[in-house]
Amino acid sequence: MIVTIHQPxxxxxxxxxxxxxxxDAFVYLDDAQYSNGxxxxxxxxxxxxxxxxxxxxLEKKFGQTxxxxxxxxxxxxxxxxxxxxxxxxxxxxxxxxxxxxxxxALAPEFENLADLNISVMNMLMTWFNLxxxxxxxxxxxxxxxxxxxxxx
Numbered sequence: 001m002i003v004t005i006h007q008p009x010x011x012x013x014x015x016x017x018x019x020x021x022x023x024d025a026f027v028y029l030d031d032a033q034y035s036n037g038x039x040x041x042x043x044x045x046x047x048x049x050x051x052x053x054x055x056x057x058l059e060k061k062f063g064q065t066x067x068x069x070x071x072x073x074x075x076x077x078x079x080x081x082x083x084x085x086x087x088x089x090x091x092x093x094x095x096x097x098x099x100x101x102x103x104x105a106l107a108p109e110f111e112n113l114a115d116l117n118i119s120v121m122n123m124l125m126t127w128f129n130l131x132x133x134x135x136x137x138x139x140x141x142x143x144x145x146x147x148x149x150x151x152x
Contacts, residue, residue, distance in 0.1 A: 001025065005137070007032045008066060008117035010056060011043040012124070020130050028121075030114040031138040034060055034069045040113060041069075047088045054081050058113065066114035067138060078106050101127060114138075 004023040006016050008030055020026045034040055041056040057072040071077075082103060089095050105123035110116040125132070 003027060005029050007038070007040070008114050008121055009039045009043075010041055010117055011054070011120060012039070016121075017124065017128050017130060020125065020132060021128070023132065025133040025135065026125075026130075027135045027137055028114070028118055029137045030118065031065050031067055034064050034066055034113070040066060040117065041071075045085065045088060047084075052084060052088070054084065056081075056113070056116075066117070067112045069113040071110065071113060071116060073109055082106065098127065 002023045003025045004019045005027040006012070006019065006029060008028050009016075041058055042053055044051045044053050046052075055077075057075050057077055059070040059072060060068075085102070086099065089099075092098075101123050102120070105119045106116075108119070110119065122134075125134075
């Protein structure tokens with residue numbers, strides 16, 4: 001059995017879905033620590049003017065996991081992201097099929113950033129017809145510790 005694991009990120013790149021396609025089961029590493037340097041809360045889209053960065057405003061503290069970080073939905077960022085995507089992709093081949101699904105995936109108020117990203121990723125897995133068993137690392141109560149190598 002081949003199992004793959006990935007952190008839930010916002011509108012992930014195609015390689016994530018290729019990895020899931022090749023696997024028999026998929027695990028969301030939903031209890032990973034949030035990092036400013038990773039695409040947990042942002043991604044880029046192409047526009048006629050060049051690259052546009054879509055960023056989710058967050059309430060966060062250093063050391064929090066993706067399940068502890070909250071989004072600032074009261075700032076209206078979801079409407080802005082949807083308008084930006086619609087303006088730049090409405091003429092794309094599958095836009096009329098894809099966009100309503102994306103709107104539904106983004107619509108709820110989520111408890112945390114992990115849940116929001118999982119909603120978007122699950123919608124994309126459905127879109128790509130990736131019917132795999134899905135698991136959540138947070139359900140396993142695992143504790144990771146850094147391995148310290150002693151040099152003698």
